[in-house]
Amino acid sequence: MPAAPDLNLDHVAKLARLALTPAEKAQFASQLGDVLHHIEQLAKVDVTGIEPTAHAFPVVNVWADDVAQPGLSVEAALRNAPAQREHMILVPKVVE
Amino acid sequence: MNYEAVIGLEVHVQIRTNSKVFSRVGAGYGHPENTLTDPVVLALPGALPVMNKAALDAIIKAGLLLGCEIAPVCKWDRKNYFYPDSPKNYQISQYDQPMCLGGAVEIELPGAARNVMGEHKKIPLMRIHLEEDVGKLNHFAADSLVDYNRAGTPLMEIVSEPAMHSAEEAFAYLTSLRATMIFGGISDCDMEKGQLRCDANISIRPVGQTTLGTKVELKNLNSISFVRDGIAHEIKRQIAVLSAGGTLVQETRDYDGQTGISQSLRSKEMAHDYRYFPDPDLMPVKVDEAWKANLRAECPELPFDKQRRFLDKYAVPYTITSVLVWDRALADFFEEAVRLGGKPQAVGNWIANDLLRELGAAKLPLAKSKVMPAHVAGLVTLIEAGTLLPNAAKEVFAEMFATGDQPAAVVERKGLRAAPVDVGELEQWCRDAIAANAKSLADFKAGKDSAINGFKGSVMKAAKGKADPKRVDETLRKLLAGM
Amino acid sequence: MAAELFFKSIEELGALLEAKQLSATELMRTVIARRQAVDGRVKAFNSSDDADALAQAAASDARRAAGQARGPLEGIPVGLKDVIAVAGQPLTASSKMLANFVSPYDATVTVNLKKAGAIVWGRLNCDEFAMGSSTENSAFGPTANPWDLARVPGGSSGGSAAALAAGEVCATLGSDTGGSIRQPAALCGVVGLKPTYGLVSRYGLAAFASSLDQIGPLTRTVADAALMLGAIAGHDPHDSTSFKAEIPDYRAELKKRQGPWRLGIPKEYFGAGLDPAVGAAVEQAIAFYRAQGCTIKEVSLPHTQFCLDTYYIIATAEASSNLARYDGIRYGHRAKGAKDGVDLYAQSRAEGFGPEVKRRIILGTYVLSSGYYDAYYLRAQKVRTLIRQDFLKAYHEVDALLTPTSPMPAFRLGEKSDPLALYLCDIYTIGVNLAGLPALSLPCGFTPAGLPIGLQLIGQPFREADLLAMAHTYEQAHDWHTKHPSL
């Protein structure tokens, strides 16, 4: 099965922040090509005038009152941090 | 060639709430790093958002104040992008169904003189939506540190139409918008604390052209003056480029308010593709008439409306109203003093001049003032009745300001009550004064009205300062008319 | 011969505990010993904190001694799929990405289980981030089917089904996005219930596809499923999609609801690709219900053929966004030697995620990307409406639908290496998630090779009590649930 003509794997992988190896790229291109080919049949469904379903059982105005509750301690918040300094998460220099 | 600038502003305003927009951990400024987090704020596995009712109230209120159409139903979308200050790597925002549509910000441009009202305009708004703020990155030479305290703070994005044409208009827009938010109790809008943040989209085009020119986005305008300066600078830069035969590129530029220099930000590695889609973790918001009516009842009068009313109802001079109406507490102070019987013009003068000067000198906010509306009303009433003379009144005010004592009490204690002057006695002093100033009499007769002042000094001297200047003036004019 | 202690139902164990013929500590020790004996072969557990479990058991015994037993799960060891948060315990989602992550908080279901007296013990293997149908996509290696160790237990809640079938725990929780509770339950010969969307809180469940995910129980019997559901169901203010539904006493309702029911047989669920042995067992179950006086009616769910595509668009789109948080910044795997911030993301995620997760993130990112949203995601959301309408229309005529759970019994480990072939395992289960309905799988026989077969009952929204009663009626008349694998 050919790769989906529209699927620019490099672009999409970049958007998704996933570094793919050449082998993964080749494999995914073919596998996702199959899946996308299968998915093409959705175009056959007549959806004129059909509302999209975002929630199976939609209700509205689900909210909480604005009452502050205690959160996590700094220790708990940073417990799983791969790198930290001065009670903050350390990240490589960010280029805007 | 003559160019016209076209400016649109994107303003982010933090809503003042107790808890965050999608979780109940506290929200606030100036707390130790990473002490305002919970599983939702940190986007831990399994955490889910729950809307904050107060944030919804606030944005609806903002929409009502600005005359927006409040969407009967709005929903939440995810804006997907990766950045270390964004814990989920998507921002919960509103894409195609924002809470507020349309509306306008009323602005006033500078008048011909300080005491002349300038032109008023309505800058139309495109939309206002609610979203969540991100954390704060602290940059160092080799790395950056992230504090997530700010992440999840409710944030309104207020987007204007590209309908402003000068830096002055942008400045006036922000001034008015900021006051509206403060009046509404929606935000403190402290730009230093990042509670109000502004990006400007600026383009120029030859006068008469209707299509828009190449747009430059100016970022990091972190004070209202910097917004004005940055925009003015950018318009000049664009005109210079085009005038020199160059072309403008669509870009984002960073303006440094300290140096007054802007520079192009390195373009992002890839074009943005935010992959918006409805957030399946949140349910839509439905706004009915009752909800809107409740919030409308809480909406305060906005500064320009207040100003029109003050001019109309109290006949206070424009310059005084423009001092009073931009501070809700000050305007309320004024109206209370008037309600208590003070003559509006005099009350306005005492507040706008003396009270504000003294508060400024003492570095006190109005809320800490010992002088209350009743004091000002009392003071003005004493002067009006002739019981207190202007010079003495200044002394009484200073004493009230220091002690908080009522004006009548200060007057008695300091013996400042104006002596009741006998009519006959006053007339005699006036005759003596006229007789002693032949030159002034001649001038007055020749039509020089101000020559009357030449007699007043002598009268006051004779009265030992306790004559009411108004009565002195009246008496002198009566006598002079008969000569 | 009476069943071994570790094969007894919650009801049976509850009676022993209440009669003080058994202590929670003894039960916990028995279960720990069983795990030690068999999990080397089954590999259902990612981790377990035995000391903590024994401490919980001791506390349970103390409560009972003080006359303060909490509820029907008092002293019962319950294992959790490793996508459900337990404070102070690892939460790995069977991913290298979260290999060292310890949750600082409890999921709402965890809180609810503890409130009902359960001993929360064990982190059970699954497909990475619940993406898969075989539990082969786990960074901890695959789990084996206790009935045939060369075969898969199904997935993604394969560890939850296998641990239960192997007697390593008395009940478990799984999560079901497209069949991930029901299919492994079918393949391992246990009961699995996927509740109505919104009945059970998702707070604390590492999200795969938010609009489809539901937590539900896997148990030995239908009555146990009723007890477990009663403990975990109910409105949760921490989950905005949680529904304010009436929660009946599901266990008590089993007796009250006797039928006869009108059962629909969706013709699209009995086509090509259905294993003959599975088909035959389901036909026999249909015959049973008919004999009970139930009306059996063929119905049509005409959009069934589009379920798979609709599901893969919606599920992967939501997943691509839900899994964006796994970036190695605040927690999780961080790659070493990344050259900048962007590279740190790409490398950490490349190293942290397995191939199926990457494939789905790519697919989901693609269908949401600029220019494709309308053609894929929006269209899928509309087709979802049609699929949902098919079910609701069928419910005008019938009380529930009866189908096979899985088109095939447990297959061999490594047999389905092609993702699309594996996706086809879910064809009978995903429509239920798209429509948000409750559905239950219960054992209905064995293949000639001795592999369990599952029967699926699909119910009406929030009518789990009826669904459980229908299943209970069947179970009472059969002894499939009394059979256990020999290990």
Ligand SMILES: [Mg+2]
């Ligand atoms: Mg924006």
Ligand SMILES: [Zn+2]
């Ligand atoms: Zn924004």
